[in-house]
Amino acid sequence: MKRSILQSASDFPIFNGNEPYIYLDNAATTQKPQLVLDSLIDYYSHCNANVYRAIHRWGEESTRRYEDARQTVASFIGAASRDEIIFTSGCTDSINLAATVFCRRFIKPGDEIILTEMEHHSNLVPWQIQGDIGGAVLKFIPVKEDGELDLEVLETLWTPRTKLLALTHMSNVLGTVNPAKKIIAMAHERGVKVLVDAAQSVPHMKVDVGELDCDFLAFSGHKMCGPTGTGVLYGKKELLEDLPPYRGGGEMIRSVYLDHSEWNSLPYKFEAGTPHIAGAIGLAAAIRYLESWGMEKIEEQEKVLTKRLIEGLDSLKEYTLFGRARERGGIAAFTRKGTHSHDLTQYLDSQGFALRAGHHCAHPLARKLNALSTTRASVYFYNTLEEIDSLLETLAIAGDFVL
Numbered sequence: 081m082k083r084s085i086l087q088s089a090s091d092f093p094i095f096n097g098n099e100p101y102i103y104l105d106n107a108a109t110t111q112k113p114q115l116v117l118d119s120l121i122d123y124y125s126h127c128n129a130n131v132y133r134a135i136h137r138w139g140e141e142s143t144r145r146y147e148d149a150r151q152t153v154a155s156f157i158g159a160a161s162r163d164e165i166i167f168t169s170g171c172t173d174s175i176n177l178a179a180t181v182f183c184r185r186f187i188k189p190g191d192e193i194i195l196t197e198m199e200h201h202s203n204l205v206p207w208q209i210q211g212d213i214g215g216a217v218l219k220f221i222p223v224k225e226d227g228e229l230d231l232e233v234l235e236t237l238w239t240p241r242t243k244l245l246a247l248t249h250m251s252n253v254l255g256t257v258n259p260a261k262k263i264i265a266m267a268h269e270r271g272v273k274v275l276v277d278a279a280q281s282v283p284h285m286k287v288d289v290g291e292l293d294c295d296f297l298a299f300s301g302h303k304m305c306g307p308t309g310t311g312v313l314y315g316k317k318e319l320l321e322d323l324p325p326y327r328g329g330g331e332m333i334r335s336v337y338l339d340h341s342e343w344n345s346l347p348y349k350f351e352a353g354t355p356h357i358a359g360a361i362g363l364a365a366a367i368r369y370l371e372s373w374g375m376e377k378i379e380e381q382e383k384v385l386t387k388r389l390i391e392g393l394d395s396l397k398e399y400t401l402f403g404r405a406r407e408r409g410g411i412a413a414f415t416r417k418g419t420h421s422h423d424l425t426q427y428l429d430s431q432g433f434a435l436r437a438g439h440h441c442a443h444p445l446a447r448k449l450n451a452l453s454t455t456r457a458s459v460y461f462y463n464t465l466e467e468i469d470s471l472l473e474t475l476a477i478a479g480d481f482v483l
């Protein structure tokens with residue numbers, strides 16, 4: 081019998097304990113279904129061994145599972161080849177990798193990199209650091225009042241010195257889903273490469289790198305039911321081949337001499353040292369789990385939840401919601417008049433709701449919004465309308481308790 085996505089929470093042991101708790105902090109990290117936990121236990125119980133060059137059966141099995149995981153990721157995001165999938169420790173690690181090797185290879189003093197004002201620090205600070213080393217100038221696409229990017233200003237930012245544009249696919253504060261495909265096409269017309277920070281999109285919607293035509297795409301495993309410490313950097317093969325390695329160590333080399341080394345082929349050139357083998361296997365299990373529901377269905381369910389959440393917040397006059405983009409995902413950052421967001425969020429915890437408060441690692445955006453701290457609710461497909469209603473009811477009477 082086909083199961084309903086409305087009952088998906090029953091797959092997650094953390095929701096089946098004695099303590100009723102409504103988890104709405106999914107943009108920070110998501111919960112793990114039993115079968116992801118099982119995949120980790122199974123790996124460690126049956127074939128734990130280091131990958132590659134093993135002349136024993138556990139090593140061979142471990143390598144097989146790790147490489148199968150790479151293929152699972154490649155198919156999930158529509159990569160042309162598994163060589164384009166680099167396992168990392170998370171989206172932050174992926175962007176640091178891309179920024180370091182891209183700037184080392186292509187950035188000369190005075191070259192320009194375009195970012196947006198809504199970036200998570202993970203897609204800003206690595207470009208500041210590497211741009212500084214290479215002498216790059218950073219430029220920013222402004223965020224408009226409604227939370228959408230000002231593409232008219234973008235038209236004025238391009239110059240012959242523009243080398244790369246990096247943008248978030250979905251804002252982790254405003255929920256805005258940016259028109260990545262359109263922006264990538266604009267960049268490519270000018271010979272500019274594009275990195276997409278997909279930390280908040282890949283877990284929630286069908287993302288196909290072939291269709292987007294992005295040059296790099298970065299995301300984290302733990303935001304999509306996978307283990308912490310896992311992530312992916314996708315890069316177009318010809319671009320990755322043209323880039324220098326990131327970290328030095330075992331497996332990223334073909335031959336090593338005392339005075340120099342030769343690099344391994346893709347994707348190993350970018351995976352120095354023992355990787356997070358179990359993590360990659362767990363991430364593949366998470367992907368299979370998401371695919372068992374279907375990304376279209378997941379997106380659809382989240383749209384229903386988001387609509388109720390946004391309409392509900394709009395009906396509460398003490399609350400201000402940040403972000404009014406036409407295309408948006410399941411993230412709502414808001415403030416309550418006269419109440420600090422930490423107090424409100426702590427109160428919500430006492431009432432059985434996990435939300436997040438603060439600048440959400442997007443300091444420049446928080447400054448621009450004139451809201452240094454907001455409370456953020458973020459949904460995943462396992463949340464229910466009843467949970468959203470319950471949050472809204474609690475928010476409606478929050479003032480009586482907080483002030």
Ligand code: PLP
Nearest residue numbers: 170171172200202252277279300
């Ligand atoms: N980019 C965005 C848009 C995010 O929301 C996050 C995390 O919240 C990151 C990057 C960084 O992800 P991680 O901390 O998993 O590396």
